[in-house]
Amino acid sequence: MADQSTGIEQGGIKAFRKGPDLFRVLCWVASAATVATLAWIIVEITHQSWPAIRESGIGFLFGDKWIPNRGIYGVLPFLIGTAVSSLIALLFALPLGLSIAIFLSEDFLPLPIRQAIRFTVEMLAAIPSVVYGLWGIAVVIPLVKTFGSWAVVAFKDIPVLNTLFAPPAYGNSMLTASLVLALMILPTITAISRTALVAVPGTLREGAYALGATRWEAILGVIIPTAAPGIVAATILALGRAMGETMAIAMLIGNSSRLTSSLLAPAGTLAGLLANQFGEAEGMQVSSLMYAALLLVAMTLLVNMAGEFVLRYTQKRTAGIR
Amino acid sequence: MSSAIATPEKPVHKDFFHKAREARSGFRSLVNRVLSILCVTLAFLALIPLLSIIFLVLKKGLPLLTWSVFTQLPPAAGQIGGGIGNAVVGTLLMVGVALVIATPFGILSAIYVNEYAPYSRLANAVRFVAKLLTGIPSIICGVFAYAVIVLTTGGFSAWAGGFALAILILPTILLTAEQALIGVSKAYREASYGLGATNFQTIWRIVLPDALPAMMTGIMLAVARAAGETAPLIFTALFSQYWIQSLKEPTASLSVLIYNFSTVPFPHQIQMAWTASLVLVILVTIANVSAQIVFRKK
Known part of the structure; x- marks a missing residue:
């Protein structure tokens, strides 16, 4: 922090300020507006969802049916869908992302190849969500359908798996959405984990080698434990991204409000619900959707704050080691 | 004195530890190699979806990509042409x-x-x-x-x-x-x-x-x-x-x-x-x- 060139008002420079600075006031207003934006978002969405909050209160969270034309609004299937799809996506993306981060921070292959892989993963982040959706419809849905019809037969008699892979096998399903979601959060996990791994001082690795550790003993025993808080932060921030991801999910998950335990059945998420129903909603449905949006904001804000705090803790910790 | 007793045992010890160490280090380097290969494989695995996306977007998008696409309105349901x-x-x-x-x-x-x-x-x-x-x-x-x-x-x-x-x-x-x-x-x-x-x-x-x-x-x-x-x-x-x-x-x-x-x-x-x-x-x-x-x- 010390070498950052910030601030006119530090040290003796402050003395040179001449008179009231209008530009300063302008900048202050812009800053205050930026901070106010977040508050405005929360207040406005709360305000809009007030009729629904008054009508259904906390029961909204536990209602398992969402039938707008009968005025029944329960958000539980979408809450569960958001949680399950994000967690499955993490389950796939974490090992893969961590492997790539390790690969990028080690010297298995020459630098140009590593840079090519890094560029590729960054490209994944640049592809628009809706293109992932289109690709998912063309590629992942047929794959999952094929896998699903195999899985329902193969896992018929295996206790837990036969509820997770229960017939009928659809293409638009929780599994399809989670797989594409995993791909979409991969760049987040890779980038932040890589930063954490690279920040581990070289002396620690050299120490491990000097004690006779092999490369992977050094990675698993020294480097990953040291970088662990950063990897945890990467996971949390990726979880936040996964929960808010909308378009690809809305195109792939099937948008059903029925609660099922099968990963091969259509499901829904909060973000997908908003994407699908806002355009044609009226009256109480708008208010209920606003309530759902408020829940989504609360969830993502909490997760992101947790991720930020872990990231800050990481920076402090590695600063101590250096 | 002690060397007289230790001498016959020494090669045995050496041999035993040596073998054990060799076996262990063989196992360790095997684990090391397997993990390295796994890691590199997973990194390359990430290339597949991206290549698939780029390939499909090019293959399915290029045929209709002409200048007229930028000058025309979207086709109505079921109609051909447009942009x-x-x-x-x-x-x-x-x-x-x-x-x-x-x-x-x-x-x-x-x-x-x-x-x-x-x-x-x-x-x-x-x-x-x-x-x-x-x-x-x-x-x-x-x-x-x-x-x-x-x-x-x-x-x-x-x-x-x-x-x-x-x-x-x-x-x-x-x-x-x-x-x-x-x-x-x-x-x-x-x-x-x-x-x-x-x-x-x-x-x-x-x-x-x-x-x-x-x-x-x-x-x-x-x-x-x-x-x-x-x-x-x-x-x-x-x-x-x-x-x-x-x-x-x-x-x-x-x-x-x-x-x-x-x-x-x-x-x-x-x-x-x-x-x-x-x-x-x-x-x-x-x-x-x-x-x-x-x-x-x-």
Whole structure:
């Protein structure tokens, strides 16, 4: 922090300020507006969802049916869908992302190849969500359908798996959405984990080698434990991204409000619900959707704050080691 | 004396430990090698989906990609021909609106945060809020714009879409602009004050020109992000079959066109969605690459 060139008002420079600075006031207003934006978002969405909050209160969270034309609004299937799809996506993306981060921070292959892989993963982040959706419809849905019809037969008699892979096998399903979601959060996990791994001082690795550790003993025993808080932060921030991801999910998950335990059945998420129903909603449905949006904001804000705090803790910790 | 007893045992010991150590180190290096291979394999595995996406977008998007695609309106249900002209215009227009709204706020906030009061409570609040705003789902920006603009003006419009995108890109512009300002050498500032310049003169004539290329990078990244977004637009700008007449009416965009056409049962429309995807990916890539180039110059 010390070498950052910030601030006119530090040290003796402050003395040179001449008179009231209008530009300063302008900048202050812009800053205050930026901070106010977040508050405005929360207040406005709360305000809009007030009729629904008054009508259904906390029961909204536990209602398992969402039938707008009968005025029944329960958000539980979408809450569960958001949680399950994000967690499955993490389950796939974490090992893969961590492997790539390790690969990028080690010297298995020459630098140009590593840079090519890094560029590729960054490209994944640049592809628009809706293109992932289109690709998912063309590629992942047929794959999952094929896998699903195999899985329902193969896992018929295996206790837990036969509820997770229960017939009928659809293409638009929780599994399809989670797989594409995993791909979409991969760049987040890779980038932040890589930063954490690279920040581990070289002396620690050299120490491990000097004690006779092999490369992977050094990675698993020294480097990953040291970088662990950063990897945890990467996971949390990726979880936040996964929960808010909308378009690809809305195109792939099937948008059903029925609660099922099968990963091969259509499901829904909060973000997908908003994407699908806002355009044609009226009256109480708008208010209920606003309530759902408020829940989504609360969830993502909490997760992101947790991720930020872990990231800050990481920076402090590695600063101590250096 | 002791050596006489130890001598016959020594080779036995040596042999035993040696073998044990050899076996263990053989196992260790095997584990090491297996994990290395696994790691490299997984890294290359990540290439497959990306290559598949690029391949499909090119293969399915290129056949319809002609100049007339940019000059014609989207085909109606079941019809052949047409283009994505109004969607391209709509996307560019709404990204432009978003930039016009978000850039002043982002850059002025960054100047306050880095130049005027870096350690003030407001500056810390701005940094924290900007971080949190980057984490807010893009669809929430749409919900917010719906509440603030669509519900109050009574209709879907390009304004609402642009406003939603502005909220989305504000933190990107702010945080990159802050980094750009941090990159300006302190010696420049001190020299400027040494010559008797005021705060405003220093910022306007010395700091900002030097930080400008890096700020442009942030703005191009914001353009790339905004152009590809769909969620903030589907119920703010909605869609339109026609050329845009004013910012007060529903407006087409590439991303919403892809979304709408992806679910229809007409092959021609689906192919048009792929062509729109190709155009969108090219647009986003141009924005990203130009961001890198601007940054390298600096």
